[in-house]
Amino acid sequence: MRAFLLPMAVVAGALALGGCATSPSMTTDERIALYFQHAGPPVPSFRLTRFVRQTQWTPLGDRALAVWTSQSRGHLLQLRGRCPGLAIAHTVQISNSFGTVNARWDSVTPRTVSVAMPQSCRIVQIRPLDGTGLRDARREMRATVYADRPADVVEDNGPDVSDRPGDYLPTQEP
Numbered sequence: 001m002r003a004f005l006l007p008m009a010v011v012a013g014a015l016a017l018g019g020c021a022t023s024p025s026m027t028t029d030e031r032i033a034l035y036f037q038h039a040g041p042p043v044p045s046f047r048l049t050r051f052v053r054q055t056q057w058t059p060l061g062d063r064a065l066a067v068w069t070s071q072s073r074g075h076l077l078q079l080r081g082r083c084p085g086l087a088i089a090h091t092v093q094i095s096n097s098f099g100t101v102n103a104r105w106d107s108v109t110p111r112t113v114s115v116a117m118p119q120s121c122r123i124v125q126i127r128p129l130d131g132t133g134l135r136d137a138r139r140e141m142r143a144t145v146y147a148d149r150p151a152d153v154v155e156d157n158g159p160d161v162s163d164r165p166g167d168y169l170p171t172q173e174p
Contacts, residue, residue, distance in 0.1 A: 031061075
C-alpha cells in the first residue's frame, strides 16, 4: 500500500506545481467587467437552441455565467447569490419552459463530480451579449503588451543637444 501512495503523492505534487506555473491572463473581476461592457440592457427571457446539450457556457466567478447559443450570440446570466460549484462545474443544467429561459423564474444547477446534491441558483437578470465585440476586445487585449514605466523616467520635453544624430553615432576613421 505504501509503495502505491508514494507515486500518487509525487503525481499530485507535480499537478499542483503545474497548475501554479501558468495563470490566466485576466482575473475573474476583469473578465466579469469585460462581459458587462459588452452586455446590453436586461431582458426578461431568451430562447435556448433546440440542441441544449450543445450550448456552450462560460463561468464568470460564482455569481454569473455566459450562455452561448451560437458563436456570436450569448446571454449574461446574473445569479441571486453565490452559486457553489459553478467555477469548477463540468456542465450546467438550465431550467426552462419549452426552451425559454426566464429571469426570476428559472435557475442554473452546476454539475460537478464532487457534489452529489448540487444546489440550484436562481437567475435574477439576463443581458444579451455582443459576442463579436467581446471576441474583438479579447483579441485586442492579447495583441497588446502592457509594461509599467519605471518611476525614474523623466518626461521628454523636446529636442536636446544629445538628440542630434551626430552625438551618438560612432566616428568613422579612414
